[in-house]
Amino acid sequence: MSSAKDRIMARLKGAPKRPASALPDWTPPAFGDQRMARFRAMLEAAHADVHEVPAAEWPERLRVILADKGVGSVLFAPKTATGARLAQAWSAGESPKLVAYDRSVEDIKDQLVHEVDAAVTLARGGIAQTGSLVLWPTPDEPRLMSLLPPIHVAVVDKSRIRDSLAETLSAEGWNTGMPTNAVLVSGPSKTADIEQTLAYGVHGPKELIVLVIEGEVE
Template identity: 40%
Template sequence: MLTSRERILGKLRAAGARAPTLDTASMDHRIDLHYATWRPLAEATHEQRIDAFERALIAAHAEVWRASAATWVAEMARRIADAGVSRLLLDTQRAEGAALAAALPDTVEPLPFAQPIETWKRELFDTVEAGFTVARSGIAATGTLVIEPDRGSPRTMSLAPPLHIALVHADTLHRDLHEAARAERWREGMPTNLALVSGPSKTSDIQQTLAYGAHGPRRLWVVIVTDEGKTSTATPTEQRR
């Protein structure tokens, strides 16, 4: 007698055998046409894309400001100190993290995520006030940060501290999610983990009352680094390595 598992798997195999061949090229074309008919900011300029990204983030309760490549580090360090942050998670292996760590005043301790979370969970959740991450890109239509966690900047860095501080380079902004997936060629090498952040953590599950910080950071700061003030001749991608 067949077990329940065997019966279910048998039905799935039979259904798979009858399934028509998937024409992915045709499907991609239909998806492209669908987004082309309605997608926001279809003809937007670079500045309009930045404006839309900023408006959407502010509407989602984030705190946003713009800075040039030459000024963001000093301004960020000042804002962090003024906010009373004493311990900041960041990845010093990234150029942006190293620059920010060097600019922090003595009152702020830069912390790398250099040990398994099990060994310092209580310290992390009880004493670290903020985490700094660099977004892979951004989505202008929805004010969304596309963050790719890795060993130096795990997902915990943007999730556990009550304040999430994110940097996004203006030249990485896409119009919408569809353009982001196509431009970054996700299909050819889909990242194993992407976090899409559109504002601080919020929920209205309990009595339909909107509350911030229930499942993550209560506050989100975003600095949009513009092209102004660049002194390097390297490309934006090379500068971020």
């Protein structure tokens, strides 16, 4: 008399063979002249605010955008080229007020948490497939700048927006060196509870403004 194990094994061996499922196509997408449209559409679908701006005009355009939102103070990194350009373009006493990230976290934490309304950082690039920004935080422009203020402004060079993450990895040679913290941002911070109620700004900025710069970022 066969055991239960023998009967189960016999049934498994006698079961009809199923053809192997076809593997998915992992070929990275190519959007061609629709790359920017795809990048913008994906970001806006995630509730980001996207603006295409000529290189010479971006500081003034940003000032107007933030002033219209009632922003009173903007954090920037004075040691970066982007921060230096912003400080040069905005007059002293002009609204919004610039706040330099030029001190230790301990010295600036009260302003970071309670006073700063927005922060401006440079994105290393963008990914059209997912509508993502590539952030590489540095000591001069740390992750706290894009994480703590209610509004995060990311400045990205249009020429550095690529079709996919795979293309980005290859084109920029990430295999030769990466930062300790590479971040992909695809919209403002959001989370949902068990009832699927979506809330923004719980774990980070509640608004994301993306300035896509046409021409070399100054």
